[in-house]
Amino acid sequence: MPVDLELAPKQKRPAGERCCEPVVYPDVQREQALRMAEVAKALGDPIRLQLVDVLRKHAGKVCVCELLPLFDIAQPTLSHHLKKLRYAGIVDSERKGLWAYYYVTPDALKELSTWLT
């Protein structure tokens, strides 16, 4: 599933022959699309998007116990969402005693943000 190549000028030939020939395209930019789609997918849930929003606005690191009352979800569900964000590389966490502090990874959203602009 490649991309990033100039499209052939379309020719209108409804019958007799195919519209487009199955040309082979290089796989440039596919890796990037996979990475960016993974980040976008992680942001594709309202709660996770708001979690990232809170963590970004809060300069330092935020305790999970402070995030929980912000949302109308059970604690395991919050853990699940934070895990997804961690796996996507958007946030990271740090244990300190009983508490877990989460923060947005620097430059985690950079690639997607640049592409969107």
Added chain:
Amino acid sequence: MPVDLELAPKQKRPAGERCCEPVVYPDVQREQALRMAEVAKALGDPIRLQLVDVLRKHAGKVCVCELLPLFDIAQPTLSHHLKKLRYAGIVDSERKGLWAYYYVTPDALKELSTWLT
């Protein structure tokens, strides 16, 4: 599931009382989070993200028959992805005879892009 409020300064009280009081938060910005998450979700698939990439780079409108050979998927699958992008408001289409031309909706990615920056 509200957000966008300053978090209370955390107090370390491991035993005896809860870490955070269940304060009521206003529902500001929830609508925006829902909209942006919907867009992000639509971009959360490599093929759809590349589709948007192609359509954005191509100034005009692109025929479906030109998009199909770019990806290693069946035609109904491509239709499915384009439908998702349409429902998310990211692209729109225009019928012209046998062909369907797709194009990126202006400002469709604006809100998410601004938030990400």
Added chain:
DNA sequence: GTATTACATCGACAGATGTGAGTGTTATTG
């Protein structure tokens, strides 16, 4: 008219996803 083309929709399927109750782990308090 029939045949063909471009595209959407339907139906079915395996796999992923969001949710929460229950449980486990680790650390702190008493």
Added chain:
DNA sequence: CAATAACACTCACATCTGTCGATGTAATAC
């Protein structure tokens, strides 16, 4: 030690998702 708190993990379940074959629809070519 026991009790409690914060958080992650397991399991189960309903729903959603990506995929494709088959079919439908509309338009063009013959």
